Amino acid sequence: MRSAWPYDKRAPDRAVSPPPCPLPGRFGGTPVFHHELLDSTQREARRLFAVGLPECVVVSRQQTDGHGRRGRYWWSLPGRSLLFSLLVNQTGPGLEPQRVTVLLAEAAVATLEEHGVQAYIKWPNDIMFDGLKCGGVIAEEVSGSGGRAALVLGMGLNLHYSPDEFPLELQGVAIAPFQSPGHTL
Numbered sequence: 001m002r003s004a005w006p007y008d009k010r011a012p013d014r015a016v017s018p019p020p021c022p023l024p025g026r027f028g029g030t031p032v033f034h035h036e037l038l039d040s041t042q043r044e045a046r047r048l049f050a051v052g053l054p055e056c057v058v059v060s061r062q063q064t065d066g067h068g069r070r071g072r073y074w075w076s077l078p079g080r081s082l083l084f085s086l087l088v089n090q091t092g093p094g095l096e097p098q099r100v101t102v103l104l105a106e107a108a109v110a111t112l113e114e115h116g117v118q119a120y121i122k123w124p125n126d127i128m129f130d131g132l133k134c135g136g137v138i139a140e141e142v143s144g145s146g147g148r149a150a151l152v153l154g155m156g157l158n159l160h161y162s163p164d165e166f167p168l169e170l171q172g173v174a175i176a177p178f179q180s181p182g183h184t185l
Contacts, residue, residue: 035060036078040067041085042140042154049142049150054089066156068136069125074156075167080176082135085154090141095151097139101125104153105137117177127157132175134158 031053038044038060045058060083066074076083088095105121112119112129119129127135135157143149161176 030055030057032057032059037062037064039063039065041083042067042138042152045085045087045152045154046140046142049087049144049148049152053087054148054150056087057084058087059084063156068138068156074136075170075174076156076158077161077165080158080160080165082155082157082159085152088151088153090149090151097141097151098124100151100153101137101139104139104155108135108137108155108157112177119177129175129177132173134175134177 033044033048033056035044035058038058040063041058041060043065044060045056048056048058062076062078062081063074063083066076066083068074074083101124102121105125105127108127109119109121112127117129119127119134122128122133125137126133127137135155138154140152140154141149142152158174158176160178161174162179163171163175166174
């Protein structure tokens with residue numbers, strides 16, 4: 001793990017204090033937290049919101065308990081998927097989670113198309129390729145003391161898996177658009 005954990009690992013719902021500085025970087029002034037392994041980038045972004053961060057990006061090479069809409073789990077192997085969540089401060093007129101979900105899915109599809117992948121969106125938040133799911137997007141509202149509000153926008157996108165690497169229950173359901181781990185995105 002390459003970034004500070006601003007909560008008590010023995011009681012992850014109990015915040016301790018914000019990290020002294022985001023590690024290892026920033027994106028346009030927004031702190032970026034890189035992890036080798038997390039339970040969920042969505043949960044980590046919510047934990048960071050709970051300790052006072054208004055905005056951040058959380059990226060992980062692997063998740064042990066990633067989820068999508070309706071609590072459906074997201075499976076991953078280390079470094080083979082794009083797994084991230086954005087914590088977006090909501091001040092003034094609120095962002096509509098459904099609209100932002102579609103916009104994020106459209107951005108993912110456009111990026112895949114730039115790399116020769118004919119992906120499409122299965123309403124409202126699945127990213128599809130060859131009739132199988134290769135990714136998903138989720139938007140969740142969070143609120144805190146003093147009227148603080150934010151959106152946590154998450155994405156899981158399979159990149160480099162061969163069909164037989166998926167668990168049996170996902171074979172024939174999930175796909176990775178780049179079958180070769182050597183492919184560069």
